[in-house]
Amino acid sequence: MSVPLFPVMAPASPLAAPITVLMWVTFGLGLAVFLTVVASIFLFVRRYRHRGAEGEPPQVFGNAPEELIWMGAATLVLVFLFAFSVRVAAQSSPPTDAGTPEITVTARQWFWQASYPGGAVSANEIHIPTGRRVLLSLESGDVIHDFWAYRLGRKLDVIPGQHNRLWLQASVPGVYQGACAEYCGTQHAWMRFVVLAQTPAEYQAWLTRTARPAAAPTPDTQAGAQLYARLGCPVCHAMSQPNASGKVGPDLTHFGSRQLIAGGVLSNTPEHLTRWLNDPDQVKPGTRMPKYPLNATQVASLTRYLEGLK
CATH class of the missing domain: 1.10.287 (Helix Hairpins)
Structure with missing residues (x-):
């Protein structure tokens, strides 16, 4: 496209x-x-x-x-x-009898999280079916943000304590860029997202797949899973696993299937994830992701584990 x-x-x-x-x-x-x-x-x-005549003109x-x-x-x-x-x-604008929103989008410094019926959750990407309107509920976890998917609809402020509603619709399948349009802090410029418009069948399959629990560690990713728990990552990142209910950072249940990381600063590749884990603040100054003193082997283990969450 x-x-x-x-x-x-x-x-x-x-x-x-x-x-x-x-x-x-x-x-x-x-x-x-x-x-x-x-x-x-x-x-x-x-x-x-x-x-040049004498005196002023009339x-x-x-x-x-x-x-x-x-x-x-x-x-x-x-x-x-x-x-x-x-x-x-x-x-x-949504009519007064619009009904229950299908997707809840929560804005935080500095990423977007989308929650769907059935338990599916995604970060920095919003999946919608093509050919029909989808009603979004927009919420903020901290300051005022503004949701704007350039080619799909109007802007709408995301305000703490309010549940604003916004219709979203795509005519054809594709990837549509979006961003925060309200200055919200240091990394406002890197609070991006994408809207992934899929055919209804593809969308339903994605919902079913993404609602499943996180993939169990394999022998190749077991070390990374143990390191992930030992570092306390579940305190900030929710995941459909025990002791993982944090809300500071994005939900990581199916992290490996996503296109973007760090609010759109980087595409989701093992090389970019390694760079992010080595020094998050260098990639995105002001981020709340702490820098851990990890060696190359530990970073590689974490990268394998997170990229395997699909």
Whole structure:
């Protein structure tokens, strides 16, 4: 799937299309007003310039008909944009009888976590079925964030203590980029996510697969699993295993299946995970992930274990 040069201008959802049209209409009207004003300035400077006669040129102190025309034109433009904006907002807002949200998205410094019916959980990626609207409940675990999937819909603030709702819909399968659009701290710029739009069958299969418990350690990953527990990682990272109920960091139940780590700073590869485990703060300054004094063998063991969680 090709990625457009300016994704915000390439809607891929019937919810995002009206917003894009509104943007172009607003831009076009603003440009027309700007060009009219600039052209009028040049016209009046040339036509009514002072040609060196004695004294000042004739002074004009108002023209009521012309002023009323300009004020009326400006008012019509503003009323049109207001009415258009209200209509677009109504098209992208959930109705009062929207029912129970299907996905709960929780924003934290600095990552996104999505919880689904049946117990599936993902971090920094949101899976949705194509061809229908999915209702999201947006929550914050700390400060104000803002959810924005560029090509799929409108922005919406994520506020502590509130449960804001947002419709999300994708017309065709694909990977759609998203980000936090409200400054939320040091690593605001690296609070990214992706929306993975799948066919309904693929989405249901993913839900079923991801709702399963974490994979049991194999002989090859047993050392990493023991090190993971000994370091106290379950205190911060939830996982469908005993003593793993932390909420500080992302849920790691199926970590190895994800595309991104560290809120989108790195793609999920063994090389990038090794770099992250060696010094998280160097990769993402300000992160709450501590740096442990691990040797190369320990880092390799942790990497094998985490990448095996699929």
